[in-house]
Amino acid sequence: MLSITLRLLISLSLVLTSFLGITAFVLDKAFQKSVKDATQDRLQGYAMALIASAEVRIDGSVYIPDILPIVRFNQSQSGLYAQVTNFKGKILWQSESSNEKVLPKPPNLKNTETLFTIDSIADGELLFNYNYGVSWDVSNRNLGYTINILESLDSYNKETKNFRQTLWLLLGGVALLLLIVQGSLMRWSLKPLRHAALEIESIESGEQSQLQSVYPKELGPLTKNINALIKSNKQHLTRYRNSSSDLAHSLKTPLALLRSASESNDPRYPLEKVVAEQVDQMKKIVDYQLQRASTSGKNPLSKPVNLFSVIHKICNSLDKVYADKKIAANLPMDEELLFFGDESDLFEMLGNVLDNAYKWADSNVQVRIESKPKQLLIHVDDDGPGIDPKLIKKVLERGIRSDERDGTGIGLAVVSEIVQAYDGDINIDKSDMGGCHIGIKLSQNH
Secondary structure (H helix, E strand, O other): OOOHHHHHHHHHHHHHHHHHHHHHHHHHHHHHHHHHHHHHHHHHHHHHHHHHHOEEOOOOOEEOOOOOOOHHHHOOOOOEEEEEEEOOOOEEEEOHHHOOOOOOOOOOOOOOOEEEEEEEOOOOOEEEEEEEEEEEEEOOEEEEEEEEEEEEOHHHHHHHHHHHHHHHHHHHHHHHHHHHHHHHHHHHHOHHHHHHHHHHHHHHHOOOOOOOOOOOOOOHHHHHHHHHHHHHHHHHHHHHHHHHHHHHHHHHHHHHHHHHHHHOOOOOOOHHHHHHHHHHHHHHHHHHHHHHHHOOOOOOOOOOEEHHHHHHHHHHHHHHHOHHHOOEEEOOOOOOOEEOOOHHHHHHHHHHHHHHHHHHOOOEEEEEEEEEOOEEEEEEEEOOOOOOHHHHHHHHOOOOOHHHOOOOOOHHHHHHHHHHHOOOEEEEEEOOOOOEEEEEEEEOOO
16 A cells, blocks of 8 residues: 555656646747737737838729838748738738738728638648738728738747746746655654654564654644554453453462361361352352453543433332342433443443442432533442441452452442543542432543
8 A cells, every 4th residue: 555655656646747737728829929929919010010101093903112111021031021902902012022822812801890710821831821901081981991910820839938938947847846845844744654664663663662753743642542542452451461361369268268278177168068169259250350350441442322222221120130229220311421431341330330329329329410521420229228437448448358348249340440440539428318429420531
């Protein structure tokens, strides 16, 4: 695939070439028109000079002196020819320069009427053909004549050719200069992208941990999201490693108890009972550590999730699970609020919190959501007995192992892990409804 620089260079070169081509075409046409207009004006001047020199006799013939002030009329093959015809088309006078030429027959024109064309003669020579109608009063007669001035296109063609050569030479030079300037500007403009690519290579090789340079504002969101993604992946990897380490550490005690029970004949601790207890404990430990490891955490590329939809689904499921309690769930919230994070994290976090609320509530559960700049606040209240203040710190304590929770369960600890992954906080206190209040504050990048 072509590089961005080459793509830009090719596209801009095509635009530049098209623009200069159109410019050259327009200038060439304008120059041709200008030369033709100048030629017409010049030939008109020659016609006026002939009219000024002419004398009309009584018989209608025209006398023009042999020596004319316009020298080319007196020179053979000069490329400038003239003739005068009457209204019948009869040639009354021709310049010496046209003696060996068969000139086209001029039209009959009214007084001051003009006609300017390009015609060819018998020998194939192309000529500018200017015709001017004039009338003279002779012996109470009004006689009409046509003054016909013709000039070879050789001078026009030579002038046009020289102009085109000069035009293309100048435009070619300008095009080359613009391409050089354009290439330099593109190289300068794309320098941040090249630098970002080098920094990413350094990150891949382990030389640096994130994009560190200051980039133009157009690249700001991109570099910010790349750094956030790198951070998210590192945090995810760290959670996997920590969970693996914690899992190995947490399983030591149950395994040690199983070994001890297998080697002991103490009737107070029958092997079947110890195995059942420790297997159940190990299952809880594994479930907890797997949940910790699978937490996605903040990800700048996550698709936003509708909060109301998730909470509504969870409450519908819990209504069925705790149908015998007939819990009334109150959800006073904006149905358009969004959570910018992983949907499975949200389900796990709210599922545990709401399950705890349904489990201990007498009859009512309330969920409120507040959206603030770069923050999302979630409040869950119930009207149950609440949590013993002495246990609050313990169930949320970071790093505590499952086997040390004294039957408090892993739900709220999992919630705490997820909240921490989103740079948030969780607090538990007494609810205005008389039961437990769980407040969750999450950091949002949007």
